[in-house]
Amino acid sequence: MKLIVRQIVAHGEAVRELRLQRADGAALPAWSAGAHIKLALPLAAQGPVERRYSLVGAPGDTSTYRIAVLREPLGKGSAWLHENVSEGDAIEVDGPYTSFSPRAGAGRALLIAGGIGVTPLVSIAHALASQGVPCRCHYLVSERARAVLLAELETIGAVDVNLHVSGEQGGRADLGAILGPYSAGDVVYACGPAPMLAALRASAAALGWPAASVVIESFGARSNAQDEALTVHLAQSELTLSVAPGTTILDALIAADVFVAWDCKRGECGNCFTQVSEGIPIHRDVCLTPVQQQVGMCTCVSWAGGGRLVLDL
Known part of the structure; x- marks a missing residue:
């Protein structure tokens, strides 16, 4: 389906939030917490290239799809969306799809966001809060200006939000201390760069967390400036x-x-x-x-x- 970029909101220099609607204003397909959509972007001569972006906000809002796009140094899709898209433009969208969603659990819920990995966790926080699940969100960023969507998270009353700014707090967050020992029914939802998630999995395993209780989604370009052809x-x-x-x-x-x-x-x-x-x-x-x-x-x-x-x- 073709959607119109109704509004572009800048979150600092590196993140653009695109707000997408139908041209006629009709309702969009319903979506659930953790859902994403696929965008078809004209990046290659052989045809559109697919990129996936998590939907931001409270599940159930079918008037607008919101996505937040971090411009990655080696990310062709994010660069194209930052350089070529203006309000009023049309974008081909497919979805929504859900592969990262809340699970039933009798214990506590921990949300761990690394940078732009906060985007799917906003909707998950909304869903958990609506279900009355005790929820704590740890938001890990390198500098305070990169804590996009922090204000929105803090409006979800039942969620205890903890911001960790590595540039101000003497280094990266202690993932083991954030996790703590596992208790039956606990679930951690994490989204962020691959190295953070690998470290989180290692810490969780060392603390006795079952693999099934560590629900992750990775974010960010995997290219490295040192990669050779x-x-x-x-x-x-x-x-x-x-x-x-x-x-x-x-x-x-x-x-x-x-x-x-x-x-x-x-x-x-x-x-x-x-x-x-x-x-x-x-x-x-x-x-x-x-x-x-x-x-x-x-x-x-x-x-x-x-x-x-x-x-x-």
């Missing part, structure tokens, strides 16, 4: 691809019409797991076990060192 050889199909930094290996495979399963494109689901025959993977997923990472990689987010990679495809 890759030559990716596909052993079974005898095809060789050149993949430039800023383009994922998965997108290069799709563009070359190579069949590969995928879903989240965030390194969370493991559907794009591919065995590695040669090369040195740089793992940036948050779903594979150490054993799985020894033999393969998630092509949607991970990269490789040395400039060459051979995949069993």
Whole structure:
């Protein structure tokens, strides 16, 4: 469906909030806490490229879809939305979809947001508060100006919001101290950059949290300024691809019409797991076990060192 950008709200220099509505003002499809929409952006010559953004606000508002877009240094989609979209423009939107949502639990609910990872947690906070679930939100940012949507979180009366600014508080937050020991029924919902989520999972495991009680969604570009161009050889199909930094290996495979399963494109689901025959993977997923990472990689987010990679495809 085509939606109109009715309003653009700036949250500092790096974040733009787009408020999308139907051209005729009719109601949008209903959505639930943690939902996201897919935007089709004209980034490639071969056709639109899909990018996913979480819906912000209280679930049930079908008048407007709100998304907050952080401009990432190596993020082509976020750069395009910052540079090319104006109020009144139309954007092709699909969804909403829900893969990150509140779960029933008799214990406490912890929300841990890293930077722009706060976006899906706002709707989850609304949902938990409406259900009377005791909820505490820890919002982790490098500087106070990056705490976008903090004021909105603080209006949700039943949610205890704790802001941690690493630049003011002597370093990064102690995730183990935030989590504390596990009690039956406790659930933690976390969204943020992959390194934060990996550290959170490690801390949770050390404190005895069951994996099923740690619900995560990752955010942020996985590219790194030090990434080298890759030559990716596909052993079974005898095809060789050149993949430039800023383009994922998965997108290069799709563009070359190579069949590969995928879903989240965030390194969370493991559907794009591919065995590695040669090369040195740089793992940036948050779903594979150490054993799985020894033999393969998630092509949607991970990269490789040395400039060459051979995949069993």
